[in-house]
Amino acid sequence: MYEPTDQASTATEYPAGSQIRESDWHILAGFWHPVAFSSDLADGPVASKLLDVDLVVYRTSEGAAVARDLCVHRGSKLSRGWMSDDGACIVCPYHGLHYDRSGQCTWIPANDPDSPPPAKTMRLISYLAAERYGIVWACMKPEPLRPLPEWPHLDEFGPEWLRIQIPKGTWAATASRHCENFNDIAHISWVHMKTFGNRARPVVPDYTLEQTDYGLYMALPYIEVERGFNDDLGEREREVFYRHHLTYPFATDLRVDYYEDDGESFVTSHFFDIGSPVSARTTDIYQVSLTNIPGATVEDYAEYQLVTNSEDIVIVESQRPENVPLNLAAETHIRADRLSVRYRRDLVEMFGLGAPEMVA
Numbered sequence: 001m002y003e004p005t006d007q008a009s010t011a012t013e014y015p016a017g018s019q020i021r022e023s024d025w026h027i028l029a030g031f032w033h034p035v036a037f038s039s040d041l042a043d044g045p046v047a048s049k050l051l052d053v054d055l056v057v058y059r060t061s062e063g064a065a066v067a068r069d070l071c072v073h074r075g076s077k078l079s080r081g082w083m084s085d086d087g088a089c090i091v092c093p094y095h096g097l098h099y100d101r102s103g104q105c106t107w108i109p110a111n112d113p114d115s116p117p118p119a120k121t122m123r124l125i126s127y128l129a130a131e132r133y134g135i136v137w138a139c140m141k142p143e144p145l146r147p148l149p150e151w152p153h154l155d156e157f158g159p160e161w162l163r164i165q166i167p168k169g170t171w172a173a174t175a176s177r178h179c180e181n182f183n184d185i186a187h188i189s190w191v192h193m194k195t196f197g198n199r200a201r202p203v204v205p206d207y208t209l210e211q212t213d214y215g216l217y218m219a220l221p222y223i224e225v226e227r228g229f230n231d232d233l234g235e236r237e238r239e240v241f242y243r244h245h246l247t248y249p250f251a252t253d254l255r256v257d258y259y260e261d262d263g264e265s266f267v268t269s270h271f272f273d274i275g276s277p278v279s280a281r282t283t284d285i286y287q288v289s290l291t292n293i294p295g296a297t298v299e300d301y302a303e304y305q306l307v308t309n310s311e312d313i314v315i316v317e318s319q320r321p322e323n324v325p326l327n328l329a330a331e332t333h334i335r336a337d338r339l340s341v342r343y344r345r346d347l348v349e350m351f352g353l354g355a356p357e358m359v360a
């Protein structure tokens with residue numbers, strides 16, 4: 001019914017009731033994560049959730065902003081508000097308080113116009129925000145542990161490239177299970193039989209795996225089956241080359257190259273995939289692609305990607321335990337798992353995730 005009198009603010013940093021262990025939460029809060037597509041902000045503020053914290057994402061005339069979805073006056077949801085006519089402030093829908101990009105309250109409409117301006121302490125709980133690659137990113141600590149992924153080709157691309165933004169999906173799985181799946185090669189021949197998987201070619205070659213300053217790099221060939229998803233080409237094999245650039249903790253640029261049937265046209269597609277940890281076992285999936293496949297359309301490409309995702313979702317949502325075991329002895333690994341083994345080890349050794357509970 002009531003918060004106790006010794007409770008100064010209900011907005012603690014670590015959200016009450018989170019299923020993310022507190023030590024892991026503070027580490028994950030130090031990374032950049034997507035909280036909205038830029039295009040989502042066209043009609044005003046939107047609600048988002050990151051690491052169990054309800055957020056409002058808005059864009060002022062000075063740029064994108066991310067804050068707790070909580071007006072400091074009477075706790076109304078700012079995501080139900082709108083932007084001021086001059087575009088400088090988000091407006092709370094309850095009593096009209098205005099907040100600028102930094103979260104500072106700039107106007108209390110109910111006060112006499114001659115009143116002093118709102119106190120400097122009257123401000124939202126705001127987070128670092130950045131807009132890049134058509135995505136708004138947030139970091140909930142003042143100093144990010146790592147920079148944003150470095151994907152310059154997604155900032156600037158020529159007219160021969162088609163950019164495709166895949167509709168955002170939400171998976172009932174941890175961000176790390178999603179990330180491992182996106183970078184898992186051995187599953188392709190088993191899971192992707194509606195799309196490009198080739199059951200006749202299950203052997204994963206001994207691939208290149210390198211540690212980089214952003215994460216991991218893996219490169220290997222695969223023989224896909226081209227299924228003529230939206231036409232009647234039938235099935236035929238196609239040799240492709242995969243390059244995975246995994247930026248810690250959950251972002252991947254998968255580059256796929258192949259030659260067209262004429263043996264001369266060289267085709268490249270990039271699949272940028274970022275899992276954003278909404279909560280311990282819920283992940284928002286942000287995907288953007290670039291391709292120079294001749295004649296590709298946004299609609300067909302997006303549909304193909306959504307079918308591919310649907311093949312993965314049923315598997316990944318079924319994995320148990322839902323949390324990724326960071327004790328390598330807890331699951332069995334095969335030779336093809338070199339990337340995921342390295343990934344799990346790095347999450348522990350580089351960032352301290354999965355630290356044992358302190359026993360009092």
Ligand code: FES
Pocket residue numbers: 071072073074075076092093094095096097
């Ligand atoms: S609750 Fe936001 S203005 Fe009063």
Ligand SMILES: [Fe+2]
Pocket residue numbers: 181182187188191192312
């Ligand atoms: Fe997959």
